[in-house]
Structure formats: structure tokens, C-alpha cells
Amino acid sequence: MVNEAVWKEITAELKEKNITLVAVSKTKPVSDIQDLYNLGQRDFGENYVQELVEKQPQLPADVQWHYIGHLQSNKVKYIAPFVHLIHAVDSFKLLLEINKQAAKNDRVIDVLLQMHVAEEETKFGLDEKELIELLEYYTAQKDQLSSIRVCGLMGMATNTEDESVVRLEYKRLHNTFNHLKDVYFINQPQFNTCSIGMSSDYKIAMEEGSTMVRIGSLLFGARQYN
Ligand SMILES: *Cc1c(COP(=O)(O)O)cnc(C)c1O
Numbered sequence: 001m002v003n004e005a006v007w008k009e010i011t012a013e014l015k016e017k018n019i020t021l022v023a024v025s026k027t028k029p030v031s032d033i034q035d036l037y038n039l040g041q042r043d044f045g046e047n048y049v050q051e052l053v054e055k056q057p058q059l060p061a062d063v064q065w066h067y068i069g070h071l072q073s074n075k076v077k078y079i080a081p082f083v084h085l086i087h088a089v090d091s092f093k094l095l096l097e098i099n100k101q102a103a104k105n106d107r108v109i110d111v112l113l114q115m116h117v118a119e120e121e122t123k124f125g126l127d128e129k130e131l132i133e134l135l136e137y138y139t140a141q142k143d144q145l146s147s148i149r150v151c152g153l154m155g156m157a158t159n160t161e162d163e164s165v166v167r168l169e170y171k172r173l174h175n176t177f178n179h180l181k182d183v184y185f186i187n188q189p190q191f192n193t194c195s196i197g198m199s200s201d202y203k204i205a206m207e208e209g210s211t212m213v214r215i216g217s218l219l220f221g222a223r224q225y226n
Pocket residue numbers: 024026047068069156198199200214215216217218
């Protein structure tokens with residue numbers, strides 16, 4: 001079941017600030033995705049490769065699929081033919097593999113680097129020092145990496161009721177984004193995406209510089225995992 005009223009409300013709110021809504025449809029049936037598509041939603045996010053590969057052919061070709069989960073290098077090949085944006089790149093090895101698979105498919109794939117800002121160690125991503133290391137490699141080998149475009153950062157805040165913690169983490173991510181843009185992507189307008197904000201905290205993320213939010217349960221209802 002899709003919450004049409006909430007979709008309309010969030011869409012209007014984001015449109016004012018030019019923020020992209022990625023509807024996170026993981027675990028939800030194809031019929032729910034189709035319902036939201038019929039309302040006008042085009043960007044959808046999934047975080048399991050197998051689930052995405054099963055759903056993609058059942059939906060219209062102009063859906064823009066975002067891969068928002070942790071991605072293993074050996075699975076890139078399955079999504080490379082169609083994926084619109086890969087959000088959570090956290091190693092140079094993965095970047096190389098995405099470049100290779102993109103070239104094989106004769107396309108350029110857009111990616112975001114995942115920054116670790118949360119308190120939980122379990123969350124993936126790179127700290128500022130590791131991001132700089134990765135971007136040094138990337139910059140040095142850019143000529144061979146012409147089948148990917150690095151378009152910004154993605155992050156997840158700590159799962160907490162304390163809004164000040166979430167706000168601080170998103171602020172840190174946005175500051176790092178600005179810094180990296182100045183150092184590595186000056187005059188490169190494609191580096192323009194800050195993918196922060198989920199159902200519980202997207203309003204805070206909007207205030208802290210989000211350009212793309214990833215919202216699931218508010219639109220589709222709570223997820224059930226068996
Ligand atoms: C599931 C998920 C979301 C959406 O979470 P909701 O709380 O349902 O909005 C956003 N980002 C990532 C990386 C996710 O895995």
C-alpha cells in the first residue's frame with residue numbers, strides 16, 4: 001500500500017528546494033512501485049542486488065534505479081546495464097569494478113562515495129581521511145576512469161531520537177562535501193549531490209544541505225522482514 005497523500009506532500013516540499021526524492025522500495029512489491037510510478041515518481045532505491053535485478057524488468061524502462069545498499073564488487077555486473085546511480089561506494093576497488101562494468105556496457109555510471117558519520121561502527125563508509133585517500137587515487141588515474149562520474153557523497157546518520165546528533169552528523173557530511181568539491185571537483189558541475197535524509201530525519205537533512213533524500217517507510221509503510 002502506497003501513501004499517496006504523503007507522497008504528494010513530500011514531493012511538494014522537496015520541489016521548492018530542488019531536492020530529489022528517491023523512493024526506497026526495498027522489500028515492497030512491484031505493484032507498490034507501479035502505483036507510485038503512476039503518480040509521477042521516477043526515482044526508486046533498492047539495496048539488495050537480487051531484488052533489484054528481479055524487479056527492474058517488471059517496471060517501465062524510464063524508472064531511474066538507485067542502488068543504495070552496500071555493494072560487493074562481484075555483483076556490480078548484474079546492475080551495471082541499467083543502474084542510474086550507485087550511492088554507497090566505499091573503496092577504490094569497487095570504483096574500479098564499476099568503471100570496468102560500465103565500459104563493458106558502453107555507458108557511464110554515476111556514483112556517490114559513502115561517508116561514515118554515524119556513531120555506530122556497523123554502518124559502512126569512509127571517514128574524511130579515507131575519502132581524501134580515495135580521491136587522490138581517483139584523480140591520479142582519472143584518464144583510465146572515464147566510465148564513471150563521481151557525483152557527490154551519501155551518508156546515514158546515527159539511529160537516535162536525539163536530533164542534535166543527527167544534525168551534527170549531516171552538517172559534517174555537508175562540510176566535507178564542500179571541502180572535497182573545492183579541492184577535487186572545482187569547475188566540475190556534476191559533483192553536486194548530497195544524498196542524506198531518510199523517513200525519520202529528512203527534514204533535518206533538508207536544512208543541512210541535502211540535495212537527495214531516500215525515503216521508504218513514510219511512502220510505503222513499515223517494512224516486514226521474515
Ligand atoms: C532503507 C534505507 C532507507 C530508507 O529508510 P526509511 O527509514 O524507510 O525511510 C534509506 N537509505 C538506505 C541506505 C536504506 O537502506
